[in-house]
Amino acid sequence: MMHDGAVPGGRLARAIVPASTANLGPGFDSLGMALPLYSGVAMREADATRIQLFGDNLEGVAQDKSNLVYETAQAVFRKAGVSVPELEIGLQSDIPLTRGLGSSAAAIVGALVAANGLIGNPLSNDDLFQMASALERHPDNVGAALFGGFVAAAWDGERAGAVRLEPPADLEVLVAIPEFELPTREARNVLPRQVSMEDAVFNLSHSSLLTAALASGRLDLLAFAMRDRLHQPYRSPLVPGMAEILRDAPDHGALGAVLSGAGPTLLLLADRTDAKHEGLEAYVERVMASEGVRVKMRRLSPCAHGAACSVEESFHGVMDAPLDAWKTQLEVKA
Ligand SMILES: Nc1ncnc2c1ncn2[C@@H]1O[C@H](COP(=O)(O)OP(=O)(O)OP(=O)(O)O)[C@@H](O)[C@H]1O
Numbered sequence: 363m364m365h366d367g368a369v370p371g372g373r374l375a376r377a378i379v380p381a382s383t384a385n386l387g388p389g390f391d392s393l394g395m396a397l398p399l400y401s402g403v404a405m406r407e408a409d410a411t412r413i414q415l416f417g418d419n420l421e422g423v424a425q426d427k428s429n430l431v432y433e434t435a436q437a438v439f440r441k442a443g444v445s446v447p448e449l450e451i452g453l454q455s456d457i458p459l460t461r462g463l464g465s466s467a468a469a470i471v472g473a474l475v476a477a478n479g480l481i482g483n484p485l486s487n488d489d490l491f492q493m494a495s496a497l498e499r500h501p502d503n504v505g506a507a508l509f510g511g512f513v514a515a516a517w518d519g520e521r522a523g524a525v526r527l528e529p530p531a532d533l534e535v536l537v538a539i540p541e542f543e544l545p546t547r548e549a550r551n552v553l554p555r556q557v558s559m560e561d562a563v564f565n566l567s568h569s570s571l572l573t574a575a576l577a578s579g580r581l582d583l584l585a586f587a588m589r590d591r592l593h594q595p596y597r598s599p600l601v602p603g604m605a606e607i608l609r610d611a612p613d614h615g616a617l618g619a620v621l622s623g624a625g626p627t628l629l630l631l632a633d634r635t636d637a638k639h640e641g642l643e644a645y646v647e648r649v650m651a652s653e654g655v656r657v658k659m660r661r662l663s664p665c666a667h668g669a670a671c672s673v674e675e676s677f678h679g680v681m682d683a684p685l686d687a688w689k690t691q692l693e694v695k696a
Pocket residue numbers: 382384401420423424429430431453454455458459460461462463464465466467469503544545546547622623624625
């Protein structure tokens with residue numbers, strides 16, 4: 363453990379972090395699940411800060427000290443009482459930005475675990491989760507990114523709590539990623555300031571049922587339990603085709619369909635042992651195309667593991683090792 367600010371030259375920390383879907387319908391700001399698309403953060407001490415972006419998914423991300431990863435790393439150093447003002451940072455990602463798949467949560471979590479690793483891990487996982495929740499301001503994405511699996515979480519503005527559960531083994535996840543971006547800030551701006559007691563009770567009961575159904579493998583309850591009245595009705599005008607798909611996807615073999623996080627990605631759950639959902643991708647593409655929206659479809663499994671970090675004591679190479687090589691090194695299975 364280091365507390366005097368001295369970071370050995372040449373030490374490189376690399377973190378790899380899964381994507382995440384938040385809300386799962388009624389669990390607004392509280393239910394998250396990790397997905398096997400990854401963001402990578404590499405970091406070492408430098409004479410002057412330099413931020414490199416690799417790959418096609420990070421276009422527009424800041425390359426100065428306003429970068430989210432740089433700022434988050436500095437928050438770790440402050441909390442640990444060390445000083446590492448200049449960093450060389452390498453970033454890459456499979457996670458499309460501003461699509462509701464937790465790219466910002468993965469960046470924050472990647473920065474936290476890499477920065478902590480760089481200085482010898484003085485902060486606990488819970489410290490990192492508390493910091494991540496305060497930075498992202500909702501704990502569902504960051505909880506899933508840090509712990510993996512399915513996470514039930516709460517944040518009261520000061521403290522966050524989370525429990526990680528193993529997702530049901532037969533759960534298949536289909537994501538429909540529209541080509542357009544929808545920043546979380548915009549998708550939160552359309553939400554009402556107040557809701558009725560009836561809608562609050564609807565969501566809290568469905569969210570509890572959904573958590574219990576996922577924890578106990580009751581896939582038959584998902585279509586019923588994944589209904590929401592707190593955010594999806596207000597966000598649905600922002601995503602053409604969403605209302606129809608959320609309503610009718612169960613008729614095409616989905617166990618449930620929701621907006622992923624703040625959108626615009628749609629998330630459909632299916633039972634991999636049941637052939638009924640074979641036409642689901644074609645159905646979603648058809649509805650979105652009829653609205654003039656192109657989508658990229660990905661068929662995934664929930665990701666059981668959360669963020670992983672490795673530290674090399676004397677690293678002399680370039681920072682752009684392909685994400686797949688990091689996955690192998692960190693024994694992260696896609
Ligand atoms: N690897 C990264 N490095 C630095 N900043 C990033 C990185 N990935 C994402 N960001 C920042 O996060 C912003 C996207 O955050 P936003 O909350 O709008 O979307 P999201 O996290 O992809 O979706 P959601 O929160 O709904 O799941 C980007 O515009 C960028 O500023």
